[in-house]
Amino acid sequence: MRHMRVLLTGHDGYIGHVLLPMLLERGHHVTGLDSFLYEDCGFASEEASPGAVVRKDIREVEPDDLRGLDAVLHLAGISNDPLGDLKPAATYAINHEASVRLARLAKEAGVPRYIFSSSCSNYGAAGNDFLDESAGFNPVTPYAESKVWVERDVAGLADDSFSPTFLRSATAFGVSSRLRGDLVVNNLVGYACTTGDVLIKSDGMPWRPLVHIEDIARAFVAVLEAPRDLVHNESFNVGLTSENYRVREVAAMVAQTVPGSKVTYAGDASPDARNYRVTCDKIRSRLPAFEPQWTVRKGIEQVYEAFCHHGTSAEEFLSSQFIRLKRIRELQTAGDLDEMLRWRVTGRASPAPQCSAA
Numbered sequence: 360m361r362h363m364r365v366l367l368t369g370h371d372g373y374i375g376h377v378l379l380p381m382l383l384e385r386g387h388h389v390t391g392l393d394s395f396l397y398e399d400c401g402f403a404s405e406e407a408s409p410g411a412v413v414r415k416d417i418r419e420v421e422p423d424d425l426r427g428l429d430a431v432l433h434l435a436g437i438s439n440d441p442l443g444d445l446k447p448a449a450t451y452a453i454n455h456e457a458s459v460r461l462a463r464l465a466k467e468a469g470v471p472r473y474i475f476s477s478s479c480s481n482y483g484a485a486g487n488d489f490l491d492e493s494a495g496f497n498p499v500t501p502y503a504e505s506k507v508w509v510e511r512d513v514a515g516l517a518d519d520s521f522s523p524t525f526l527r528s529a530t531a532f533g534v535s536s537r538l539r540g541d542l543v544v545n546n547l548v549g550y551a552c553t554t555g556d557v558l559i560k561s562d563g564m565p566w567r568p569l570v571h572i573e574d575i576a577r578a579f580v581a582v583l584e585a586p587r588d589l590v591h592n593e594s595f596n597v598g599l600t601s602e603n604y605r606v607r608e609v610a611a612m613v614a615q616t617v618p619g620s621k622v623t624y625a626g627d628a629s630p631d632a633r634n635y636r637v638t639c640d641k642i643r644s645r646l647p648a649f650e651p652q653w654t655v656r657k658g659i660e661q662v663y664e665a666f667c668h669h670g671t672s673a674e675e676f677l678s679s680q681f682i683r684l685k686r687i688r689e690l691q692t693a694g695d696l697d698e699m700l701r702w703r704v705t706g707r708a709s710p711a712p713q714c715s716a717a
Contacts, residue, residue: 360385360584361590364427367409368417368436371395376406376535378576378657383495385580392417392424393435394702396690400680402669416701418457430472431465432579433458439541443502449699453506461515466521473523474582475513477595478506479568481527487566492527492594492641499632508526510594517592524582525592528575529568529598529637532658535666540681543567543606544655545662547613549681551620552666553673559624561631566638570598571653577641581649595642595696598653605638609655616659
């Protein structure tokens with residue numbers, strides 16, 4: 360295996376805090392680029408550091424940030440539907456326009472690989488049938504639309520010298536020092552652990568494919584190290600086909616795991632238009648090095664143990680420490696961020712980061 364020079368955008372985010380150590384352990388030379396909006400969020404512990412850190416908005420990347428690299432692994436962006444809905448124009452500017460611009464700059468700088476963190480949310484309102492990578496898209500949120508548009512536009516840049524790959528991850532769960540509480544598994548466990556209620560906010564019927572963040576990180580590593588012809592301009596659903604569940608099935612597993620908890624429904628619970636289940640057979644057949652190791656049930660146990668270990672209270676769990684939308688609103692209320700999610704320099708110790716990390 361050749362050790363590569365890699366730019367990892369969003370390295371200080373939820374997935375980045377797990378992917379970065381994996382890359383370093385395998386001997387790759389990593390530069391991290393992040394806005395550090397969430398540097399005090401989650402469990403806020405220190406982990407492995409990249410060889411170099413660029414504190415910068417993904418919208419402000421310059422050619423010099425990309426020269427001499429073997430690959431760009433692009434995680435940075437608006438990370439979920441509620442945050443994407445807050446200011447759709449900012450979502451499109453960061454997730455779509457900046458991601459395509461990054462790919463163009465990488466190609467111009469001679470970077471041969473570009474691995475994009477896409478999403479199974481691209482399939483959107485898709486019904487109950489299993490979908491593979493050839494299925495049509497039906498995005499229902501700005502977040503999902505932005506991912507679809509990046510795949511469309513970056514695929515058109517592919518040629519003999521520039522090879523993009525699109526990893527459509529299932530809905531993530533699992534422990535990271537930047538743990539997010541706004542993802543369905545983590546959210547249900549957090550409510551159960553801190554309030555005793557496994558609170559379902561929809562009617563519980565939507566299907567979701569689910570994947571542990573360690574397995575997402577393994578997929579990035581497998582693609583990075585794969586022969587080019589196996590991944591060139593390809594899309595992969597990331598997860599395990601067996602790990603598609605209705606939300607109410609996940610809630611039942613949480614109630615079985617967290618002592619004394621019970622499933623409840625929010626007073627305004629209603630159907631969710633986002634409904635899709637996917638097959639993840641292509642990535643495992645194409646890339647034998649990708650070996651997922653987590654199930655949802657094991658992940659529920661891991662997240663529960665983490666909340667217990669840290670003594671997380673209901674007040675903490677429901678705060679900006681774990682909920683990305685609340686963190687952004689908090690920063691905007693304080694005057695630190697503008698409406699397009701750019702840092703305001705005034706009042707800060709130094710001009711620094713400007714864009715969210717996934």
